[in-house]
Amino acid sequence: MTRKGTTPSPSGQALVTSPVRTGGVMLVGAALFMEMLDGSILTTALPSMAPEFGVAPVQLKMAITGYLLAVAICIPMSDWLGRRVGGRRLFMAALALFGATSAACMASPNLGFLVMTRIVQGVAGAMMVPVGRLLVLRDLPKGDLVRIIAMLTWPALLAPAIAPPLSGLVVEYASWRWLFAINIPFCLTALALAPWLLPRLPPERPVSLDFAGLALWVALATMLVLVLGDATRLGPLWTGVAVCGTAAIAHMLWRHLRRADHPLLDLTLLRDRSFAHALRGGSGVRIAIFANPFLLPLMMQLGLGLSPVDTGMLMLIATMGNIGLKPFTTPLMHRFSYRSILLVNGLLLSVGFGLFAFLDKDTPRLILIALLVGTGMARSLHFSALNTLAFRTVPSTHMPVANMMFSAVMQMNAALGVAMSAMALQLWPELAGSGHGDDMAPFRFAFALVAICTLAGVLDVLKLEREARSTQPLAEIP
Template structure:
């Protein structure tokens, strides 16, 4: 009976992991696929393409506000109910996005979609963490981190193809059948488990984290936008940072905090969040910078640009076949240090690409970069939950998802800021970007990856070995 029960539990865990990965892929894809459709959408709405940035920004700001509350709702209502409801909201909002005829309607639909996405990400991860034994954690985390790596790469070519050969509306309609299937499977296989002793709602914590996330995200996005006043952007940044500090002190002292910060006392989680956030910022800038460089700097069309970025996807895919073996052979600390340095070098190497560079060399550079970033991304995400006990999974998942989504979004802003700095360095206003501007931008965002490595040195050599199965020479 025990063998049968273990097999059944393992099968259920694998199915839930696959379901959550598919849902997160849909959510991540939606954030990147829209970029190549902006000109056609602007034409439909009779506005300039730049005005549609509010549709992207509103989605990211909604995530920043509502992700922190997701853990509390999941504890009170149950993971299955929240995840299925989040899928329903996201699917319905996708349908509305495709049906909109003006910018106001589209922005409203994107905000609604952001609410669904905010609940889907951390609660989906929590559903996986609760059913996955520690010995299978590396494989599960590897699967659910795929969407964050693959979707931004597949988004541009897929969006370019749909926009070129059909209508931008189908970008959103494609979510509907996938979402409906996900709802049915979630209701069938995810547990109804909820916390027996649910904490009260932390209204002040919700307001402070919401203000902090919104202001910081908006300020960074505004700083990277050409023509935006530095004064207003810095004011929002100051308000956001002040709210961050206030939220930190409140969450530390509150008996029932909106976000449980106790996981920060766990060294592996702390390193995953701090160093990992810097790495995510550099990684988040790539899907923004690459298509722009290929289209604006090299003169390619959207579809050609998107096809080239598929080399990054190929690198991601090939690494997944050996990630477990690499971590088992060398351990977290060694992999994160050496591969982190390699990932930074591959990112900086993008600065050497020119319009005259042979396609073969471009594909090779992108493939190698995909290999390095996939291994680093999986390792740092798995490390974060290696030592987190079951009773802290909800708070740790919410905290990780909140900062993970924000830093990936900040990556886009960091890429835009890097381009603005490059334009200033070359003495122009950034309205007409050159290949040299992108060279400087890639070097600047690579610096984040280099700084991220410093945090890894504080790990013990055997950190997370019970998850990877790595045994040091001379040990036991």
């Protein structure tokens, strides 16, 4: 017997139909929105938070990288755990944990406590979103695929747009602690609706989780973020030791993944040249792109002297450039090859990031807006091209594993982008000495590194075939 709003599948399980499925998609989309909002909402608030914790704003990077790192680390085991304990059960447990850690972040007495609770919040986010996405896509009729994927795409576009102005307003007129209070009513509402809107899938017996691979992945991801973000604090000797240790862990992980029967990350996917570029060269560009939401709010407030509200509104304008180009990305990718788009657009993106290094307090606001909109549009096109290229030739049987691997690497790129930005801002005073006296100087150095990182990633495009073009709508790409 099935409950109202469901029909039996050929296998005998209940499939959720519209409007119940639509409600479930909206619920998962809201969860995706909150998870992405929490990944970016603190950046505008950092200068206001720093005095309360008695640290420089850049040192609060740990509250951001800890969250992003936890998401990246836990994504590879989210599907396995969802099958093991039941998807809806895990989704609801992750919702409860996300809400509880949001309340804990709100009450943080010191920086160490905030960082730890943000890490646990990232774990909850990593379990909540991928498992929820699988719940609504499982057994989905092919005719509904484009519509459902499109519904799940918009939260990912809107969250980065809303986060900066929302953060600026809350910080300006209340306290940064209220940024976390936003999550609590959502989690309570979602917990009440989930049993009615999401299908109940019984636990399965998936293949054994690659615990050795997971341990090495956790160690490698953590070391990469720590080495890149804390190189200036460690000093040359210990930084060298940490780099050697990181290289050794990477080698061990590579060897293990090649030999394991059921590896955590499937390296055979890298034989696909398109997928390999999206992970390899694409990582360089994504690291640079993810550095910007951390650098720009700090630069606007500490370097240009703008208020949190003005900063938030300017960041909103930048994201509007991102969203504004979306209707044109599909025609562009049908007209030009991936190689041409990624090469030309990547070079323009590198130049655009480099131009931020020439801004100062006397720069007309219109020039700043033009740079924000232009780089926002270039970011949008590059992300769309990389996302479609990654899965262009991946067999459908390998798509879930490829999607998980791509998502984990992208979250890792986000953490490394923040870590690289923080390293650059902390390194500049040591290179220039304490008497440099220019508030914009550290940001000039940081944006120069961002431009170089973008260029390094773009050069990998030369290995791609010349004529490959997109042949399917963007909404159909996972």
